[in-house]
Amino acid sequence: GPRLLHGFRFEHLSTGAELPTREALAKLPGPLAAVLLELPLRDAGYLLPTWDELSSFAALCQEKEVPLHFDGARLWESAPYLGHGLAEIAGLADTAYVSFYKGLRGLAGAAVAGPEDVVAEVRQWRQRMGGTLFTMQPYAVSALRGLREEVPxxxxxxxxxxxxxxxxxxxxxxxxxxxxxxxxxxxxxxxxxxxxxxxxxxxxxxxxxxxxxxxxxxxxxxxxxxxxxxxxxxxxxxxxxxxxxxxxxxxxx
Amino acid sequence: GPRLLHGFRFEHLSTGAELPTREALAKLPGPLAAVLLELPLRDAGYLLPTWDELSSFAALCQEKEVPLHFDGARLWESAPYLGHGLAEIAGLADTAYVSFYKGLRGLAGAAVAGPEDVVAEVRQWRQRMGGTLFTMQPYAVSALRGLREEVPxxxxxxxxxxxxxxxxxxxxxxxxxxxxxxxxxxxxxxxxxxxxxxxxxxxxxxxxxxxxxxxxxxxxxxxxxxxxxxxxxxxxxxxxxxxxxxxxxxxxx
The missing domain is CATH 3.90.1150.10 (Aspartate Aminotransferase, domain 1)
Structure with a gap:
């Protein structure tokens, strides 16, 4: 998708069953437009970094002035192991994506959180790419149920x-x-x-x-x-x- | 959207409250990748061509060997005036889009009909552009209700x-x-x-x-x-x- 549509180029911090590390990021030649971490890394068996590894990784991104994005499809499921609240975890990243249809058991859908100006741009691109539906009510309702009943x-x-x-x-x-x-x-x-x-x-x-x-x-x-x-x-x-x-x-x- | 994402260039067959005509199409310098007709033309007050105008327009597309696409968001609503069945109307075009949330009163969503190879390509682009949802059941269910209860x-x-x-x-x-x-x-x-x-x-x-x-x-x-x-x-x-x-x-x- 993004490669073909937008000419994105990807560099991999890790492949297979390995977690991306601070060291792998330090070695990548820049400049990078953004860094993406999948939490947990599903194809590696739902692996998570420790809180210390994660915050040190985030600190390096800040040092390098490259925005950090969490693919947090299962971020709700990751909080107990990381031992920190969801707001604290998401606070390490510049933007975070969460899924409505995995741990929340919603029908489908997702949300992206981040600074207002970035989200305004995301919203514009969602419209341009045809992702704005006339109503998303069924998805919103089932996601709200998940937030209330599944997250706790x-x-x-x-x-x-x-x-x-x-x-x-x-x-x-x-x-x-x-x-x-x-x-x-x-x-x-x-x-x-x-x-x-x-x-x-x-x-x-x-x-x-x-x-x-x-x-x-x-x-x-x-x-x-x-x-x-x-x-x-x-x-x-x-x-x-x-x-x-x-x-x-x-x-x- | 399409202009920015895919570099599409558009020529207008008509503007404002005028219907696109066979004559306007004949005058357009080619080659065209596709021709799109909105049925009815909403911004013109939900105007429709007559069946004869429509089939003669479609015949010119076939002559010019340019694919004809119907934006048929309100195609269900257009059949009584055109005086022909939905299959006959859609049969004039190479591909047709229909909306689920207008006349059918569904929640949201749409469908594109066309030859198998074209639809396979549409499906691939839907995936690439992020338009494939984990489930579309609520939309499908409400659209089926519309087909059964509203179309007649x-x-x-x-x-x-x-x-x-x-x-x-x-x-x-x-x-x-x-x-x-x-x-x-x-x-x-x-x-x-x-x-x-x-x-x-x-x-x-x-x-x-x-x-x-x-x-x-x-x-x-x-x-x-x-x-x-x-x-x-x-x-x-x-x-x-x-x-x-x-x-x-x-x-x-």
Whole structure:
């Protein structure tokens, strides 16, 4: 998109399962128009920097006078691990994007926060690119529900994820990262992808419950991985029940 | 938008209250990448060409081998005047855009119809420009309701508009076009804009009913104009009642 439409050029601070670091930023030849951090880094297993790493990264951006943007699609889910309030976290960046349809469980949509003049420009570009809808009421309503009902539960979801990730390895399910940084983490099993998918679907058909998104082959032959996300439905089970169920469904025929 | 983002250059087939004609197209120096017709032409008072004019215009596009696109935001409302079915009308164009939130009374959204390869390209550009939402279910649901409940009433709305436009001049309200081409037309009164707006708002406050969109000064000093759109709520009044009410609210203190 942005490359083709606007001629943007991207430099990567990190690739794969690595977090962008202050050191990587220091080494990048300038000048940079903006720096973007995804919090958490989903393709790395929902990894987060520590608060100290994050604030030191932000300080370097300020020093270099380059605007820092947070892709905070799961920023709500990141606050418990970072150990700071949402306003403090967002305060490290110049602009922050948040998603309405992930942790907030809204229908769709997003918001960008930042200084008034920057947001006015964002609004103009949204109009130019055809992104201004006649009404966004359904999205706004469902996002407001999420802010009221989901955000206060994020610490509970994170605690549950940490507890579940602690139990799973003993039952034969590997986890990454350990402990999880957010309410979501990777789970890995020594089972072929087709077999584990067929077990998941058999369970889904019988119980009308989908435990995980689709599985993919891991780097290690014979292993597969998927993501496990803790949400309000997960809390219907105790951690022991959830761990036992995952092991039963994913590891036995 | 398109000018700035994609370097599009536009030539106008007509400006102001004139309809684009086959003659105007024939005179335009080529080559053209595409020709766009708005049906009806809203800024001209919801004007439509006749079916013969439209099909002859489309034939010239085919002759010139330039794709014809219908901006059919109010295409549903145009079918009764054109006297042909929606599929026949759309069949004159290479691609057609329809709106979900005007005549269909959906929440927002639109659709583009055309040959598979063109729509595949449209889909790709929608993605690139950030217009692909995680879900569009609320819009789709409300548009489907409109297709089922509003489209079959379009002829009735148009008939009502024609009947109402016939009654209004005797009561001191001018109309354009006469007869209306769709379910919407312009109404004009020999009253200053502030006065007519204040009468409209007094009525809206008392009766919780907004009769028209905001009024604007007409070219003729002392006159003002607005649009009147016939929809399902209008049918709660007989044509005589609606005409009398408009005259009472707009023309008397």
């Amino acid at each position: 539960r994020m610490a509970k979801y994170h605690d549950y994820a940490v507890g579940l990730a602690e139990r799973l390895p003993d039952l034969g399910i590997a986890v990454f990262p350990d402990p999880p940084h957010t309410n979501a983490f990777r789970i890995l099993v020594p089972v072929g992808t087709e077999v584990v998918m067929s077990r998941l679907l058999t369970f889904a058909e019988a119980e009308k419950t989908v435990l995980t998104p689709p599985w993919r082959p891991a780097d290690v032959p014979g292993w597969s991985w998927s993501e496990f996300t803790v949400g309000s439905a997960t809390l219907d089970w105790t951690i022991d029940e959830a761990a036992a169920l995952l092991a039963k469904v994913l590891l036995t025929d | 009433r379009m002829a009735k709305y148009h008939d009502y508009a024609v009947g109402l436009a016939e009654r209004l001049p005797d009561l001191g309200i001018a109309v354009f076009p006469d007869p209306p081409h769709t379910n919407a037309f312009r109404i004009l009164v020999p009253v200053g804009t502030e006065v007519v707006m204040s009468r409209l708002l007094t009525f809206a406050e008392a009766e919780k009913t907004v009769l028209t969109p905001p009024w604007r000064p007409a070219d003729v000093p002392g006159w003002s104009w607005s649009e009147f759109t016939v929809g399902s709520a209008t049918l709660d009044w007989t044509i005589d009642e609606a005409a009398a009410l408009l005259a009472k609210v707009l023309l008397t203190d």
